[in-house]
Amino acid sequence: MNTRQLAERTRGPLYLPGTEGYDEQRLGFQLLEPHKPSVIVAVTGTQDVQAAVEFAAETRSPLAVQASGHGLAAPTEGVLINTRRMSGVRVDPQTRVACIEAGATWQQVIEAAAPHGLAPLSGSSPGVGAVSYTLGGGVGLLARRYGFAADHVRRIDLVTLDGRLHQVTADSDPDLFWGLRGGGGNFGVVTAMEIDLVPVARIYGGSLSFEVEQVPDVLEAWHRWTATMPDEMTSAVSTLTYPDLPMLPEPLRGRQVAQIAISYAGPQEDGRRLAQPLRSLGPILRDTLRELPYADSGTVFDEPDQPHAYRSRNVLVNDLGPRDLADLTKAAGPSAPVMTVVGVRHLGGALAREPRTPNAIGHRDATYAVWVLSPVQAGEQQVVRETHRAALAPFAGDALGCSLNFTFGPLSGDEIRSAFAPADYDRLVKLKTQYDPHGLLHANHSFPLAG
Numbered sequence: 001m002n003t004r005q006l007a008e009r010t011r012g013p014l015y016l017p018g019t020e021g022y023d024e025q026r027l028g029f030q031l032l033e034p035h036k037p038s039v040i041v042a043v044t045g046t047q048d049v050q051a052a053v054e055f056a057a058e059t060r061s062p063l064a065v066q067a068s069g070h071g072l073a074a075p076t077e078g079v080l081i082n083t084r085r086m087s088g089v090r091v092d093p094q095t096r097v098a099c100i101e102a103g104a105t106w107q108q109v110i111e112a113a114a115p116h117g118l119a120p121l122s123g124s125s126p127g128v129g130a131v132s133y134t135l136g137g138g139v140g141l142l143a144r145r146y147g148f149a150a151d152h153v154r155r156i157d158l159v160t161l162d163g164r165l166h167q168v169t170a171d172s173d174p175d176l177f178w179g180l181r182g183g184g185g186n187f188g189v190v191t192a193m194e195i196d197l198v199p200v201a202r203i204y205g206g207s208l209s210f211e212v213e214q215v216p217d218v219l220e221a222w223h224r225w226t227a228t229m230p231d232e233m234t235s236a237v238s239t240l241t242y243p244d245l246p247m248l249p250e251p252l253r254g255r256q257v258a259q260i261a262i263s264y265a266g267p268q269e270d271g272r273r274l275a276q277p278l279r280s281l282g283p284i285l286r287d288t289l290r291e292l293p294y295a296d297s298g299t300v301f302d303e304p305d306q307p308h309a310y311r312s313r314n315v316l317v318n319d320l321g322p323r324d325l326a327d328l329t330k331a332a333g334p335s336a337p338v339m340t341v342v343g344v345r346h347l348g349g350a351l352a353r354e355p356r357t358p359n360a361i362g363h364r365d366a367t368y369a370v371w372v373l374s375p376v377q378a379g380e381q382q383v384v385r386e387t388h389r390a391a392l393a394p395f396a397g398d399a400l401g402c403s404l405n406f407t408f409g410p411l412s413g414d415e416i417r418s419a420f421a422p423a424d425y426d427r428l429v430k431l432k433t434q435y436d437p438h439g440l441l442h443a444n445h446s447f448p449l450a451g
């Protein structure tokens with residue numbers, strides 16, 4: 001098959017290098033080292049996906065899939081399937097199930113679920129692709145109450161590298177169903193997914209911001225507070241030093257600020273009472289805690305929504321020492337060599353419990369995810385890498401492994417392995433070898449082939 005024949009088989013358009021729209025189609029949220037494909041297929045349905053996969057298999061071209069492009073780690077020069085046009089969401093309020101197409105963002109799922117008083121297990125940023133997030137596990141705003149998004153998947157429609165469409169369920173193909181939920185996009189191209197929704201219409205949430213100079217131990221205070229919280233409370237802390245720039249509000253310029261973001265899945269009186277110790281930590285720069293519809297949950301973390309270049313790493317741990325948290329705070333301080341944001345997410349609760357149908361997610365027992373992220377300007381890659389290594393070094397001795405979903409940038413084989421229990425990793429490599437025997441599929445973090 002050549003690209004002309006491929007174009008005849010697809011309803012969605014093809015984009016070749018140098019043609020109009022090529023750049024718009026290949027770029028996603030992550031602008032660092034974007035895909036440079038020899039052909040982009042802007043798929044509109046399963047048949048388009050099958051044609052693109054068969055083309056890649058026949059021409060032995062590397063194949064990558066991009067939804068909203070938040071997680072790009074391994075750019076491709078081969079075939080890129082862009083799923084943005086497949087963004088349909090169907091909600092069945094009776095069974096509390098949503099059928100989501102490959103390119104739907106969480107915002108689209110949230111909007112479809114909200115009129116029924118339901119919510120998906122979405123994350124901090126509603127612009128993230130729901131399918132990609134779920135394939136990688138998915139730690140959301142209701143995570144400690146309900147677990148990983150991948151724990152609540154009923155069916156996955158998958159086109160494998162031989163072009164065949166499978167409706168993968170716990171009964172139809174237990175091994176593949178296990179691996180797809182946590183193993184990422186390593187085994188084929190997902191066209192749609194059936195996921196559970198939860199009966200959450202409103203949460204108590206938002207954030208509290210403090211100046212670190214005034215509350216130097218804010219990370220440790222949050223850490224102590226998390227140990228007293230019920231599963232309904234999911235929270236995180238982060239800190240960064242704002243540049244001293246005139247376009248920023250005066251109170252933030254050149255100052256190190258820490259933000260505690262919370263999401264409480266219960267009555268607002270309880271949420272307010274549980275958050276009270278945080279309000280007492282010191283002078284508050286900004287307080288957005290309130291009861292809010294889940295449809296506004298993107299305001300809780302209030303993350304940047306404009307595409308940019310960034311790198312991020314993380315470690316999963318079971319406990320945090322005050323000294324380590326002080327070092328972590330300093331890593332994002334005014335003396336950081338590049339702009340550095342550090343943070344910790346509170347895990348545990350339902351995340352630690354095995355779902356009814358086990359999946360490939362690693363390190364369920366981890367209690368905290370410690371992460372470091374930097375926007376990357378030209379020529380800064382090396383210094384960013386070194387800064388990130390240094391920031392996470394205090395946690396290396398206690399690290400259980402890392403989370404692939406929260407890693408933005410390439411990882412070594414050992415680092416990818418560290419995301420899973422050893423036996424599970426071997427099982428994932430076996431599945432990869434079975435379903436992608438030529439290693440064509442460039443997943444965000446790809447498993448090697450066995451042997």
Ligand SMILES: Cc1cc2nc3c(=O)[nH]c(=O)nc-3n(C[C@H](O)[C@H](O)[C@H](O)COP(=O)(O)OP(=O)(O)OC[C@H]3O[C@@H](n4cnc5c(N)ncnc54)[C@H](O)[C@@H]3O)c2cc1C
Binds near residue numbers: 131184186190
């Ligand atoms: C600002 C921000 C906030 C985030 N918040 C959270 C959070 O709260 N919780 C959390 O768990 N994660 C979070 N993440 C991580 C996010 O879940 C992953 O990076 C996810 O992979 C991004 O999905 P995407 O569609 O946006 O990215 P893309 O780059 O489009 O996709 C990422 C990867 O998913 C795979 N993939 C995508 N579509 C398919 C498909 N149809 N079939 C097979 N494989 C596919 C591919 O391997 C692809 O490289 C966040 C990331 C960012 C940048």
